[in-house]
Amino acid sequence: MVHRPLTERLIRAYKDQHKRKKGKDQDETPPANSLVEAWENSLPPVISALVERGLGQVEVFVEFGLPHTNADVDLLLAGVHPGSGTPSYVLVELKQQRSAAVHPERSVAVDLGFDHWKLHPVRQVQKYCDYLVQYKAALRGKPESVVGAVLMHNAHDDDVRELFKLPESEHGRLYTMDRLESFRKLLGARLAALPGGEAAQVLIDSPEYDPPKIADVNLPTRMGPPERFQLLDEQELAHQDVHEAVRRVREGATKEVIIVRGGPGSGKSAIALELRRTLDQAGLNVVHASGAKALTLTLRETYARNAPRGMKGKLQKEATRLFTYFNQLKKLPPDSCDVVICDEAHRIRRHSVDRYTPREERENARPQADEIIEAARVPVFLLDDWQSLRPGEVGTAEYLIERAKALGLRHTLIDLGGMFRAQGSAYYRDWVLKLLSVGVHTPQVWVPDGRMQVHLADSPQEMTDFLEGQRLAGASTRIVAGFCWPWSNPDDNGELVPDVTIDGWQQPWNVKSGHAVEGAPDADFWATDPRGTGQVGCVYTAQTFEFDWVGVIIGPDLVWREGRFVIDRTATQDPELRPKSIDEDDIDRCIRNAYHVLLTRGIMGVVIYSTDEATRDALRGHVITSVRHPLPKQMRKIATP
DSSP: OOOHHHHHHHHHHHHHHHHHHHOOSTTOOOOOHHHHHHHHHHHHHHHHHHHHTTOTTSEEEEEEEOTTSSOEEEEEEEEEOTTTOSEEEEEEEEEOOSOOEEOSSOTTEEEOSSSSOEEOHHHHHHHHHHHHHHHBTTTTTOGGGEEEEEEETTOOGGGGGGGGGSOOBTTBEEEEGGGHHHHHHHHHHHOOSSOOHHHHHHHHHOOBOOOOOGGGOOOTTSSSSOOOOOOOTHHHHHHHHHHHHHHHHHTTOOOEEEEEEOOTTSSHHHHHHHHHHHHHHTTOOEEEEESOHHHHHHHHHHHHTTOOTTOHHHHHHHHHHHEEEGGGGGGSOTTOEEEEEETTGGGOBSBOOOTTSOHHHHHTOOBHHHHHHHHEEEEEEEEOTTOOOSTTBOOOHHHHHHHHHHTTOEEEEEEOOOOOSGGGOHHHHHHHHHHTTOTTOOOOOOOOOSSSEEEEOSSHHHHHHHHHHHHHTTOOEEEEEOSOSOOOOOOTTSOOOOOEEETTEEEOBSOOTTOOOTTSOOGGGTTTSGGGGGSEEOHHHHTTOOEEEEEEEEOTTEEEETTEEEEOGGGOOOTTTOOTTSOHHHHHHHHHHHHHHHTTOEEEEEEEEESSHHHHHHHHTTOOOBSSSOOOOOOOOBOOO
16 A cells, blocks of 8 residues: 555655755755655655554654764654653665675675665664764664664565675664565554654754764773764775675685775774774774874874873883884784774875985885785775875875785775765865866855855955854864965974964964974874964864864965966975976875865865965855855754763
8 A cells, every 4th residue: 555645745845855955056956856756666665654554643754864974864754652652763774676685705795786885774774873873962872762674665585685694683674575564563663653743853953962083082091981983884884894804814815905985074084993993802903004193193192191090101102003104014024914004095105215214225115005015914095086295195096906906916995975074065075176176177166055164254364253253152173274385493482483474464384393382282283282273284284184164275376267276386385395306297286185185174164265366256256155244054953972
């Protein structure tokens, strides 16, 4: 039985709401016909099951958005638990496929007819449930109030037999057209024949907990259980792939290279830190490596921060071993680590050679990627193809695949599609790539999407004043800039020099490495120490980190001419880019990538200012809001731990 009126009502509501939820243009284009058709095919079995159970008053959310991300649950049913009388929620993922197959070596990788492997749908909905319980205050500590189901309404058991091998739980069970009666019983067991409006409102009004930041991750040295990242979709697929690769190698298989590629905010560092935690818990020898000094030193400091009395020195030494740099891995014996996790792998250099390298080693230098691969039985690389910052940095997925093949090793590439920054606005991430003409992209007008806030400032002082207002309201804020001003040592009085000067406005860069200034954090902790607010950060201290609001000063090295941004290499003050011997294409790549990093540090919003008048005029044609005239946006409710 299909209850057509209710289904049609939901479809109409979906079409209307979708325009505002997904809206990427000013005309509020309705959802694609294929999306509407998918809902017309998938909604009837669920609506019919609800009606047959007398649950017509249950509230139904279509594409219920998860906090902090662009991921959403197909259906969330909100109602009253028939036993306890408390709010009860059923998450339903709908799959139209008539058949599915599990990868022969990857238990959570499933072929659902796409051009790439997807996360097992049961694990998908299990993680969605876990995520909601962790980040919605109304559900925190109440995992029993949520259940998850996957409904493959076009498939028979025999067509998806392999999918039943994955362990099920209250947060995730699989139902096919052969198990519709079991699905109806699940709904009846979790939802009473009562209005679900109050339960729905509880969830809508619930404050949200922020996910852990790199500097705040509760590593095992702290009291209580370590705080963990909840991984979703391709994140979880990558996480499980590494664990299964380790198992295969320990059982005698050859070394495997795993490459995880994703843009800013796709959750690469979350995967890296969650892998380190779970692999360590499994008793494996795992090392976290990066080419970013600020990241590595922050992780070392966090690891030993709350050490018990008498244990500080031991934990600091242990942290130095666990969190290291790419160029240190060449010192390790072959396969001495079970896993090496290379975060920020786009910063991998062609060679590990530096000014201290002996002459004979310089002449016979191996690729740095080969040294890393040799050190681990399972090397893992997490990267963004558009975040390398120096001419000698070669870390792209294509390059690492090439190195794996050259060494005769198998590889797995996983692309991350999620967005966990910029209020979940994948649209903003794409817009930045287009604005900067990174790759083959063409600039486009920013159309407010209801998630990320993008404002222009007419002066650096206007930017500073706006960000100060956000800081006083409780937000974390920083100003960052292109490397277009000198970076001085502290003056004779031990104070910072205000190097960044623009039309009478001035601020210092963050403290230079190797120097200490009273009242200001060391360079490597500028992004995580509240005292960093008074200094301008550069790309090297900002990469990896994020702030509620970020102000970006576009310097004279990137100016708008003839409809696009162009590079002026004479304006850079980056010593890595100043030599005339550096190829023009390398300069172009590094400067565009640097602004790509800077413009994608914001969680809630970004303020943009350019030192070039023509560029400011051009930006006004691409961004309609300014700090003087922002669009009104309802602030989300933030729960405090």
